[in-house]
Amino acid sequence: MGETAQRFFEGLRQTTLLEFIAVLSGIASVWFSKKENILVYPTGLVNTTIYIYLSLTGNLFGEASVNFYYTIMNIYGWVLWSKKDQDHNNLLIIKHSSGKEWVLQLVFFGGFYLLIFMLLSYLKADFAPGALPAADAFASATAYTGMWLMAKKKVESWYWWIATDIASIPLYFTKGFVFTSFQFMILLVLAIPGLISWHKKAAYASN
Numbered sequence: 492m493g494e495t496a497q498r499f500f501e502g503l504r505q506t507t508l509l510e511f512i513a514v515l516s517g518i519a520s521v522w523f524s525k526k527e528n529i530l531v532y533p534t535g536l537v538n539t540t541i542y543i544y545l546s547l548t549g550n551l552f553g554e555a556s557v558n559f560y561y562t563i564m565n566i567y568g569w570v571l572w573s574k575k576d577q578d579h580n581n582l583l584i585i586k587h588s589s590g591k592e593w594v595l596q597l598v599f600f601g602g603f604y605l606l607i608f609m610l611l612s613y614l615k616a617d618f619a620p621g622a623l624p625a626a627d628a629f630a631s632a633t634a635y636t637g638m639w640l641m642a643k644k645k646v647e648s649w650y651w652w653i654a655t656d657i658a659s660i661p662l663y664f665t666k667g668f669v670f671t672s673f674q675f676m677i678l679l680v681l682a683i684p685g686l687i688s689w690h691k692k693a694a695y696a697s698n
Contacts, residue, residue, distance in 0.1 A: 506670040513541035514674040521652075521678050524641060525685035527585065527692065532569035539565060542671075549666045552614060554659075556607065557631045561638055568642035585644045585692040596636055596647065604632035623662065630658035646693050649686035656682060
């Protein structure tokens with residue numbers, strides 16, 4: 492058995508009940524988002540509040556900030572997705588981003604990446620030698636962008652989620668959160684049909 496496989500199974504054995512609950516609620520939240528089901532938000536709140544604590548204990552300060560942001564955006568998205576017209580139809584529908592919105596997304600991502608990278612570099616030097624500024628900042632900034640777009644029901648949120656998942660798999664594995672790393676593998680698999688489903692819904696809504 493290779494060293495990576497040994498670390499994986501050892502990490503699974505050391506997975507806490509708290510991390511297990513967080514992983515299951517995270518997977519459920521992505522599943523509900525694929526279905527455009529508002530349960531994405533209550534299950535998401537369970538996931539994010541637990542991961543604030545887990546990220547802080549693992550010196551993943553960027554990810555801790557992401558999960559704090561997630562918690563706020565879960566509440567914000569829950570409110571937006573709950574709004575209905577007089578016929579009880581959802582006011583917010585799945586749409587593609589315009590060219591202007593794409594530029595705004597890239598600026599949003601770039602700004603958060605630079606901010607988080609600089610903060611983590613400072614923390615690494617003086618307070619948290621175990622921090623991984625570049626990787627953590629990328630995973631964090633893509634997640635910030637994806638969550639914001641999901642609250643707005645933009646198809647492009649899935650592209651940012653896919654980037655987050657790819658970055659988070661090795662990030663959490665390196666930090667010893669093996670089951671969480673495994674969660675992001677599952678989320679990456681779920682993101683593909685999620686993207687396809689939202690593409691179809693956006694195309695149907697535009698006709």
